[in-house]
Amino acid sequence: MTVQIADELARLHRLVSWFEVPLNLPSSALAGEACVWCVSPVDGTSVELEPSTPLPRWGCMPCYSARLAWYVSWYDWHRHFDTCLHCQQRRTCYIGHGRRVLHEQTMGPIDKHPECFICPSPLLAGDLVGPVRWEGDSRLYLGYAHLRCMTGRPSSR
Numbered sequence: 001m002t003v004q005i006a007d008e009l010a011r012l013h014r015l016v017s018w019f020e021v022p023l024n025l026p027s028s029a030l031a032g033e034a035c036v037w038c039v040s041p042v043d044g045t046s047v048e049l050e051p052s053t054p055l056p057r058w059g060c061m062p063c064y065s066a067r068l069a070w071y072v073s074w075y076d077w078h079r080h081f082d083t084c085l086h087c088q089q090r091r092t093c094y095i096g097h098g099r100r101v102l103h104e105q106t107m108g109p110i111d112k113h114p115e116c117f118i119c120p121s122p123l124l125a126g127d128l129v130g131p132v133r134w135e136g137d138s139r140l141y142l143g144y145a146h147l148r149c150m151t152g153r154p155s156s157r
């Protein structure tokens, strides 16, 4: 069990390191002296990001854990959605809804603006929405789609 948790954390750590670091970093972050997200000075609680380089990249604890929370709660929601009959049949599911709410709470602090991967328009609180995962241009995307869009019917624009 501990091994699984360690593996899972290592996997999420790589996702945060690869996909969440901004493309254009200020020189202090490139020099390994500042957090890649908020540019606060590196200290003893900072987390070293992958891949390890001679000048390592760092995330401060608040910035790093905010992003990790987004990934953890997305996978919690996805794991439920994938195996729950209610969610699969587009019926009201309180557990699924709860996971969605928990996940949405992690978006504000890291400025994520969710939209439907298929139509694509913003996700409103009253919309039925599910987590979707897809791969494109050699990277992995985690996102969302309206359940009405997932049915495979052409989207009405």
Ligand SMILES: [Zn+2]
Binding pocket: 035, 036, 037, 038, 039, 040, 059, 060, 061, 062, 063, 064
């Ligand atoms: Zn930071």
Ligand SMILES: [Zn+2]
Binding pocket: 080, 081, 084, 085, 086, 087, 088, 093, 094, 095, 096
């Ligand atoms: Zn469900």
Ligand SMILES: [Zn+2]
Binding pocket: 116, 117, 118, 119, 120, 121, 145, 146, 149
């Ligand atoms: Zn949609």
